[in-house]
Amino acid sequence: MSTSDLALLQERFEYLTERASADHPALNCPADKLIELCSALRDDFGYDLLIDVTAIDWDAASPRFTGIYHFLSTTKHEYLRVASDCRGDIDPILPSLTGLYAAANWHERETYDLMGIRYEGHPDLTRILMWDSYPYHPLRKDFPLAGIETPLPADDVAEVTGVSVKPAPMAGGPFVSSADGPMSQTEPSARDESWSEKKEKPCGN
Amino acid sequence: MATTKEISIGDAGSRASEGEGELSGETMMLNVGPSHPTTHGVLRLKMELDGDIVKKCEPVLGYLHRGDEKIAESMTYNQFVPYTDRLDYLAPLSNNVAYAMAVEKLANLEVPERCQAIRLLCCELARISSHLLGVGVYGMDAGAWTVFMYTFTEREKLYTLFEELTGARFTTCYTRIGGVARDIPDGWLGRVLEFCKGVLPVLDKVDKLLTRNRIFMDRTVGIGAISKEDALAYGITGPNLRACGVDLDLRKDKPYLGYENYDFDVPIGTNGDCYDRYLMRAEEIRQSVRIVRQCVERFPEGSYYAEDAKKIFAPQKAKVLTSMEELIQNFMIVTEGPQIPAGEVYFEAENPKGALGFFIVSKGGGVPYRMKIRGPSFCNLSILDKLIPGHHLTDVTVILGSLDFVMGECDR
Numbered sequence: 001m002s003t004s005d006l007a008l009l010q011e012r013f014e015y016l017t018e019r020a021s022a023d024h025p026a027l028n029c030p031a032d033k034l035i036e037l038c039s040a041l042r043d044d045f046g047y048d049l050l051i052d053v054t055a056i057d058w059d060a061a062s063p064r065f066t067g068i069y070h071f072l073s074t075t076k077h078e079y080l081r082v083a084s085d086c087r088g089d090i091d092p093i094l095p096s097l098t099g100l101y102a103a104a105n106w107h108e109r110e111t112y113d114l115m116g117i118r119y120e121g122h123p124d125l126t127r128i129l130m131w132d133s134y135p136y137h138p139l140r141k142d143f144p145l146a147g148i149e150t151p152l153p154a155d156d157v158a159e160v161t162g163v164s165v166k167p168a169p170m171a172g173g174p175f176v177s178s179a180d181g182p183m184s185q186t187e188p189s190a191r192d193e194s195w196s197e198k199k200e201k202p203c204g205n
Numbered sequence: 206m207a208t209t210k211e212i213s214i215g216d217a218g219s220r221a222s223e224g225e226g227e228l229s230g231e232t233m234m235l236n237v238g239p240s241h242p243t244t245h246g247v248l249r250l251k252m253e254l255d256g257d258i259v260k261k262c263e264p265v266l267g268y269l270h271r272g273d274e275k276i277a278e279s280m281t282y283n284q285f286v287p288y289t290d291r292l293d294y295l296a297p298l299s300n301n302v303a304y305a306m307a308v309e310k311l312a313n314l315e316v317p318e319r320c321q322a323i324r325l326l327c328c329e330l331a332r333i334s335s336h337l338l339g340v341g342v343y344g345m346d347a348g349a350w351t352v353f354m355y356t357f358t359e360r361e362k363l364y365t366l367f368e369e370l371t372g373a374r375f376t377t378c379y380t381r382i383g384g385v386a387r388d389i390p391d392g393w394l395g396r397v398l399e400f401c402k403g404v405l406p407v408l409d410k411v412d413k414l415l416t417r418n419r420i421f422m423d424r425t426v427g428i429g430a431i432s433k434e435d436a437l438a439y440g441i442t443g444p445n446l447r448a449c450g451v452d453l454d455l456r457k458d459k460p461y462l463g464y465e466n467y468d469f470d471v472p473i474g475t476n477g478d479c480y481d482r483y484l485m486r487a488e489e490i491r492q493s494v495r496i497v498r499q500c501v502e503r504f505p506e507g508s509y510y511a512e513d514a515k516k517i518f519a520p521q522k523a524k525v526l527t528s529m530e531e532l533i534q535n536f537m538i539v540t541e542g543p544q545i546p547a548g549e550v551y552f553e554a555e556n557p558k559g560a561l562g563f564f565i566v567s568k569g570g571g572v573p574y575r576m577k578i579r580g581p582s583f584c585n586l587s588i589l590d591k592l593i594p595g596h597h598l599t600d601v602t603v604i605l606g607s608l609d610f611v612m613g614e615c616d617r
Contacts (some may be wrong), residue, residue: 023551057575
């Protein structure tokens with residue numbers, strides 16, 4: 001977004017604040033004003049392509065979840081990032097953009113599926129990548145990389161076989177690191193603790 | 206004594222001519238996929254049929270979901286490169302490049318000209334290989350098997366080139382943050398030119414086989430037409446968007462890798478139907494060949510990685526084995542990952558299937574805090590529930606073929 005457009009936008013919507021960004025212009029917008037802002041972006045500023053919808057989980061912070069939207073103008077060839085903090089840390093809520101952009105439909109379903117953000121006004125807010133009865137939101141920071149034991153999506157198969165979805169065996173990798181802390185604490189290592197040099201080998205011989 | 210009762214059964218033709226009112230109301234559910242040749246991977250469609258007209262279509266995704274974004278949050282930037290191969294696995298090189306460029310944008314790192322040229326070659330050759338497959342398989346979907354044989358032969362030659370360059374045919378894992386894994390092999394550019402020379406006559410053959418083919422045109426012209434407005438509303442990108450008449454090519458409009466210095470045209474369609482989508486891909490291959498030739502012609506000398514990026518690009522093996530400083534540098538990059546400053550960045554590249562975007566949130570250090578991957582196929586497929594209803598069941602095959610999607614980047 002050009003600087004003149006940005007100034008115009010901020011003048012019209014006083015609640016917008018600038019957001020730190022390493023590239024494209026970015027704005028913070030309160031969740032209840034999001035629809036108003038986005039309809040102006042689409043109709044008056046030429047941001048006709050909703051490129052991406054996603055969210056960030058800030059873990060311990062509050063507000064915990066931030067919704068992120070990327071817009072692209074096919075006439076001006078400029079990107080714009082809009083960020084909006086979600087109401088509620090346990091059951092985060094954002095307004096749905098499906099009324100403005102049809103593209104929002106699947107993106108919001110995906111964000112709901114993986115991050116657990118409820119989009120109010122979405123016509124069919126169901127899981128899209130995980131199966132319908134899946135109980136967790138895997139992209140949340142408190143969800144472990146290996147996964148959590150879960151019943152199979154098909155009850156009848158589970159009943160006969162007694163099989164469930166098991167956490168991934170992480171022995172031998174992937175050698176994972178974490179984004180925070182000094183190296184002494186985050187040195188990449190296999191996180192599986194079922195067997196190591198200090199413990200006995202699982203098989204008897 | 207048994208009584209006989211006379212009933213009349215009309216033949217199929219007369220029943221069909223009795224009109225729609227008679228037939229409608231009797232719908233049938235049809236499940237296609239997740240494992241079906243039409244769906245090019247593991248897409249599943251739940252369709253409601255009235256006769257052979259599709260009334261409702263519900264795509265079901267997620268059969269190839271591997272949690273790439275979750276995995277990205279727990280490994281260093283370089284460790285994630287192999288995972289990008291498996292997004293659009295028909296053009297792994299361009300995924301590698303897009304990912305590396307997103308991270309470099311966050312690190313505010315410029316790679317040398319030679320590295321840019323290598324990456325540009327990778328992108329364009331990957332585009333050619335992806336479109337060769339796209340056109341070939343599309344022809345096969347519409348019943349024209351011969352095209353597939355021609356294009357696959359050419360794609361095979363490309364894969365030999367990729368193998369020479371990266372060491373692998375499919376899972377290339379070629380870029381590193383701040384450069385590429387290794388320089389181009391001796392004489393490779395010559396072989397690229399040789400390939401370009403060979404592929405053009407094949408394109409002419411494909412053109413003769415498909416473009417004016419009566420059957421192919423009957424099956425594609427006017428089928429699966431997407432309007433300009435719909436295409437924008439659903440966030441469709443790439444050749445599928447341009448087929449609808451929207452002039453958006455990130456190589457021209459948001460140039461990266463020095464695309465602004467190359468002379469090439471962007472084909473734009475008019476009707477947005479299946480036929481136009483074929484024309485787009487066929488022409489894009491020719492344009493890519495043009496770019497490749499220009500690139501080889503003025504291939505710059507220099508380094509294939511950013512030499513000043515000491516905390517990002519691991520030093521040469523020979524130096525690691527002989528010099529203490531480089532040994533430490535190598536150790537730090539391997540264990541802690543390339544040091545990338547904190548910030549938020551979004552970068553997308555014009556990939557064969559559309560705009561592949563990476564949104565990276567970093568808190569500093571060698572591991573991203575959050576990474577969102579925008580797969581173009583995901584957005585391109587979201588229009589299916591609007592596009593398919595009203596078409597015949599046989600058209601579904603052609604529509605899916607024309608959209609040229611890949612489930613690896615759709616499900617991630």
